[in-house]
Amino acid sequence: xxxxxxxxxxxxxxxxxxxxxxxxxxxxxxxxxxxxxxxxxxxxxxxxxxxxxxxxxxxxxxxxxxxxxxxxxxxxxxxxxxxxxxxxxxxxxxxxxxxxxxxxxxxxxxxxxxxxxxxxxxxxxxxxxxxxxxxxxxxxxxxxxxxxxxxxxxxxxxxxxxxxxxxxxxxxxxxxxxxxxxxxxxxxxxxxxxxxxxxxxxxxxxxxxxxxxxxxxxxxxxxxxxxxxxxxxxxxxxxxxxxxxxxxxxxxxxxxxxxxxxxxxxxxxxxxxxxxxxxxxxxxxxxxxxxxxxxxxxxxxxxxxxxxxxxxxxxxxxxxxxxxxxxxxxxxxxxxxxxxxxxxxxxxxxxxxxxxxxxxxxxxxxxxxxxxxxxxxxxxxxxxxxxxxxxxxxxxxxxxxxxxxxxxxxxxxxxxxxxxxxxxxxxxxxxxxxxxxxxxxxxxxxxxxxxxxxxxxxxxxxxxxxxxxxxxxxxxxxx
Amino acid sequence: xxxxxxxxxxxxxxxxxxxxxxxxxxxxxxxxxxxxxxxxxxxxxxxxxxxxxxxxxxxxxxxxxxxxxxxxxxxxxxxxxxxxxxxxxxxxxxxxxxxxxxxxxxxxxxxxxxxxxxxxxxxxxxxxxxxxxxxxxxxxxxxxxxxxxxxxxxxxxxxxxxxxxxxxxxxxxxxxxxxxxxxxxxxxxxxxxxxxxxxxxxxxxxxxxxxxxxxxxxxxxxxxxxxxxxxxxxxxxxxxxxxxxxxxxxxxxxxxxxxxxxxxxxxxxxxxxxxxxxxxxxxxxxxxxxxxxxxxxxxxxxxxxxxxxxxxxxxxxxxxxxxxxxxxxxxxxxxxxxxxxxxxxxxxxxxxxxxxxxxxxxxxxxxxxxxxxxxxxxxxxxxxxxxxxxxxxxxxxxxxxxxxxxxxxxxxxxxxxxxxxxxxxxxxxxxxxxxxxxxxxxxxxxxxxxxxxxxxxxxxxxxxxxxxxxxxxxxxxxx
Numbered sequence: 026x027x028x029x030x031x032x033x034x035x036x037x038x039x040x041x042x043x044x045x046x047x048x049x050x051x052x053x054x055x056x057x058x059x060x061x062x063x064x065x066x067x068x069x070x071x072x073x074x075x076x077x078x079x080x081x082x083x084x085x086x087x088x089x090x091x092x093x094x095x096x097x098x099x100x101x102x103x104x105x106x107x108x109x110x111x112x113x114x115x116x117x118x119x120x121x122x123x124x125x126x127x128x129x130x131x132x133x134x135x136x137x138x139x140x141x142x143x144x145x146x147x148x149x150x151x152x153x154x155x156x157x158x159x160x161x162x163x164x165x166x167x168x169x170x171x172x173x174x175x176x177x178x179x180x181x182x183x184x185x186x187x188x189x190x191x192x193x194x195x196x197x198x199x200x201x202x203x204x205x206x207x208x209x210x211x212x213x214x215x216x217x218x219x220x221x222x223x224x225x226x227x228x229x230x231x232x233x234x235x236x237x238x239x240x241x242x243x244x245x246x247x248x249x250x251x252x253x254x255x256x257x258x259x260x261x262x263x264x265x266x267x268x269x270x271x272x273x274x275x276x277x278x279x280x281x282x283x284x285x286x287x288x289x290x291x292x293x294x295x296x297x298x299x300x301x302x303x304x305x306x307x308x309x310x311x312x313x314x315x316x317x318x319x320x321x322x323x324x325x326x327x328x329x330x331x332x333x334x335x336x337x338x339x340x341x342x343x344x345x346x347x348x349x350x351x352x353x354x355x356x357x358x359x360x361x362x363x364x365x366x367x368x369x370x371x372x373x374x375x376x377x378x379x380x381x382x383x384x385x386x387x388x389x390x391x392x393x394x395x396x397x398x399x400x401x402x403x404x405x406x407x408x409x410x411x412x413x414x415x416x417x418x419x420x421x422x423x424x425x426x427x428x429x430x431x432x433x434x435x436x437x438x439x440x441x442x443x444x445x446x447x448x449x450x451x452x453x454x455x456x457x458x459x460x461x462x463x464x465x466x467x468x469x470x471x472x473x474x475x476x477x478x479x480x481x482x483x484x485x486x487x488x489x490x491x492x493x494x495x496x497x498x499x500x501x502x503x504x
Numbered sequence: 505x506x507x508x509x510x511x512x513x514x515x516x517x518x519x520x521x522x523x524x525x526x527x528x529x530x531x532x533x534x535x536x537x538x539x540x541x542x543x544x545x546x547x548x549x550x551x552x553x554x555x556x557x558x559x560x561x562x563x564x565x566x567x568x569x570x571x572x573x574x575x576x577x578x579x580x581x582x583x584x585x586x587x588x589x590x591x592x593x594x595x596x597x598x599x600x601x602x603x604x605x606x607x608x609x610x611x612x613x614x615x616x617x618x619x620x621x622x623x624x625x626x627x628x629x630x631x632x633x634x635x636x637x638x639x640x641x642x643x644x645x646x647x648x649x650x651x652x653x654x655x656x657x658x659x660x661x662x663x664x665x666x667x668x669x670x671x672x673x674x675x676x677x678x679x680x681x682x683x684x685x686x687x688x689x690x691x692x693x694x695x696x697x698x699x700x701x702x703x704x705x706x707x708x709x710x711x712x713x714x715x716x717x718x719x720x721x722x723x724x725x726x727x728x729x730x731x732x733x734x735x736x737x738x739x740x741x742x743x744x745x746x747x748x749x750x751x752x753x754x755x756x757x758x759x760x761x762x763x764x765x766x767x768x769x770x771x772x773x774x775x776x777x778x779x780x781x782x783x784x785x786x787x788x789x790x791x792x793x794x795x796x797x798x799x800x801x802x803x804x805x806x807x808x809x810x811x812x813x814x815x816x817x818x819x820x821x822x823x824x825x826x827x828x829x830x831x832x833x834x835x836x837x838x839x840x841x842x843x844x845x846x847x848x849x850x851x852x853x854x855x856x857x858x859x860x861x862x863x864x865x866x867x868x869x870x871x872x873x874x875x876x877x878x879x880x881x882x883x884x885x886x887x888x889x890x891x892x893x894x895x896x897x898x899x900x901x902x903x904x905x906x907x908x909x910x911x912x913x914x915x916x917x918x919x920x921x922x923x924x925x926x927x928x929x930x931x932x933x934x935x936x937x938x939x940x941x942x943x944x945x946x947x948x949x950x951x952x953x954x955x956x957x958x959x960x961x962x963x964x965x966x967x968x969x970x971x972x973x974x975x976x977x978x979x980x981x982x983x
Contacts, residue, residue: 246838255802259955261926264853265765265823266814267805272763279758284751284878286744323734326746326881335745344744346842349833359725359889363825374743399763402805410838447740476738
């Protein structure tokens with residue numbers, strides 16, 4: 026056992042001891058329904074920020090700040106709706122130490138019991154060694170995980186091996202509004218001297234082996250609005266005599282992607298970087314197969330059976346998903362309505378070397394062209410709602426190396442080096458604005474159900490995760 | 505002026521006098537949100553039934569009954585949900601008089617202020633000589649209209665010219681569950697001796713000229729459920745690697761109808777009765793043009809410009825409308841979800857000589873075939889949710905003739921003889937079970953917005969409508 030490994034033993038023991046306290050802290054965090062996408066819950070998002078501030082102060086943070094981001098830009102329903110603040114805090118400012126910025130988000134996806142949750146989404150419930158609740162894994166578990174690590178250090182009177190800068194935001198699930206500007210503003214201010222950024226806001230590939238993540242897909246989210254009648258109409262009276270917006274929208278949405286996930290918009294696939302032999306080889310070591318995908322999706326609906334095909338289509342090829350329709354009938358039972366205005370929602374996951382602006386143009390031209398072919402008297406408008414670029418890093422730099430050592434020590438296995446299908450747009454902003462590298466160090470598993478019902482975090486992932494985050498700081502501090 | 509016209513003058517004067525009272529009665533009725541499609545509002549539907557009972561008793565009704573219809577059959581969310589009762593009442597039982605059964609419904613479509621209503625949907629508001637509120641025209645206005653006529657007779661001490669049997673139901677907007685059985689049961693019981701049935705639950709064709717309606721389209725309502733993953737998934741993690749239910753559903757829904765309203769399901773159009781020369785001639789007298797259609801739809805989205813084309817496609821050709829999708833994202837903004845199970849809703853308006861069972865088979869075979877072509881690993885189930893047959897009557901029988909005279913007297917114009925695009929399935933049941941004819945005598949205008957936001961009833965239609973209903977009873981009583 027190396028000296029560093031020896032020195033971490035008491036810390037790991039303390040983390041084990043504090044397990045009940047850690048679960049209690051996460052319980053308190055999950056109990057605050059900080060849904061950033063629901064304007065009526067905005068006060069709860071703010072309450073969550075204050076909860077973090079109070080915890081950080083108790084753990085001895087310096088220079089804690091609640092950074093106001095002003096009014097949320099349109100479209101909003103609530104007039105003068107304030108954005109949730111960014112929580113900033115520092116631990117240490119020793120010029121002899123390296124400085125790590127840790128980022129996480131304290132807002133969550135919407136969740137209603139009636140969506141199909143087995144338990145109340147905002148009550149953390151332990152079942153079979155798993156903690157169920159909205160935000161348990163995305164991203165309150167990891168954020169609270171950092172606080173837990175700080176508490177263990179404090180309890181032991183153990184100095185942090187690095188200076189720590191915390192940056193926790195409350196709008197990640199709603200486009201991270203305001204964060205880009207803040208990072209730009211503070212690059213030479215609050216964030217000056219940061220050597221690396223560590224983000225814990227993604228997942229293991231499967232359920233058994235830890236990973237470090239060096240790439241993310243981007244996401245361009247679009248909406249297609251089709252408008253016709255002045256108000257919703259009765260299908261008995263108007264069916265057959267007017268152009269129905271739903272018919273037009275469904276036709277256009279049906280032309281975007283085939284059932285095997287191939288994007289049908291000309292120009293899109295041509296922008297994708299070709300696979301090199303070197304890149305192909307990276308996929309050889311990864312432990313994953315179609316059974317894990319099926320277990321995670323809870324079905325046998327995999328398009329590809331081969332591991333490389335699956336991973337490449339998740340990580341390095343674009344995808345297009347149809348999310349839903351705003352304005353149409355969405356309830357149970359039967360309603361004989363002709364909706365007056367319907368808004369189809371879809372997004373494209375982007376990869377190197379797709380150009381976001383070119384993609385928008387291809388999407389707009391294609392959809393406008395398809396709609397023109399229909400010769401409908403309704404009107405169609407297609408818009409980009411938000412976009413975030415893809416990101417790819419060097420998986421062999423100091424930060425990744427420290428994280429690999431930490432993972433090996435805690436989990437007794439070398440991590441897989443993976444990419445992710447999802448996007449964390451802020452990754453790119455940190456890299457560009459702070460001119461430093463970024464590491465993605467996930468805590469939860471691939472079947473955690475982020476953004477879904479019955480979101481969970483396995484207790485081993487939570488507790489060993491706190492050890493991994495802690496060990497990462499120690500290895501990085503000495504690198 | 506004929507003797508009967510002379511005798512109606514005091515009645516019409518009394519109706520004019522009672523106008524404030526009539527508006528107050530409708531206000532009370534609209535204030536009860538008797539939405540039959542919302543299980544949580546079922547107590548309000550029952551409250552509405554009790555309101556009618558109390559009014560009927562005050563007006564001197566005999567043998568008032570609240571007929572229990574038992575438990576609502578599946579699918580329901582609320583266990584042991586009781587169906588709303590049928591309100592039955594009689595006025596008179598003179599064997600020398602004819603007996604008219606009047607039918608209406610006291611339940612309404614769902615309505616939320618946030619759907620876009622200018623005013624609270626359950627507060628009757630008078631603006632520009634129109635009464636706005638959910639149910640004002642569909643169908644509380646006409647139901648309360650009958651009560652108003654009874655009140656005017658009572659105030660004058662005027663004998664009713666016929667025996668009246670009232671049958672008011674509370675599930676019309678939700679498939680009239682239980683009513684068919686009740687009519688069958690009471691055909692030789694409570695309803696014995698009924699000579700004709702008068703239903704006031706439809707609308708003028710346009711906004712200027714009263715109509716009598718001798719035909720209705722039927723409606724077969726279907727749902728297509730596509731199921732894949734075990735729960736909703738994150739499109740970043742699963743986009744591109746699994747078959748997405750939304751993609752499959754949108755493809756299949758896109759194959760049902762073209763943007764010009766032509767049904768694409770083989771066999772359907774072939775069942776439609778050909779247009780005869782005699783039938784064509786019926787359309788010549790009707791006052792209607794595309795401008796009225798556009799005014800009613802609040803848009804210029806008419807597929808046809810010619811009056812006959814419009815009316816035939818509304819009345820005597822089938823139509824197919826896509827209503828919406830249950831289970832997909834339906835909110836504002838962006839949610840990066842892959843819905844696990846989505847249920848597409850659509851309905852087909854049916855006409856002579858379509859066979860409902862054959863139609864179901866054509867629909868099921870076509871959709872299952874289209875889905876099989878997709879070769880998706882998701883599963884699809886297509887089902888009929890409910891159906892109601894079309895109806896066509898003889899527009900020259902005694903009942904229609906009495907209604908035509910009443911209309912001429914009140915409105916000073918001969919009514920158009922029209923059909924309707926919508927369905928009132930119970931029309932057919934009354935005709936078949938009571939072995940009598942049925943008259944549709946509308947009160948509201950074509951732009952009333954039944955089933956839509958800002959539903960209204962023009963005050964002239966309400967007040968002259970009460971006169972028309974009253975005069976109809978007098979002319980029919982002497983026929």
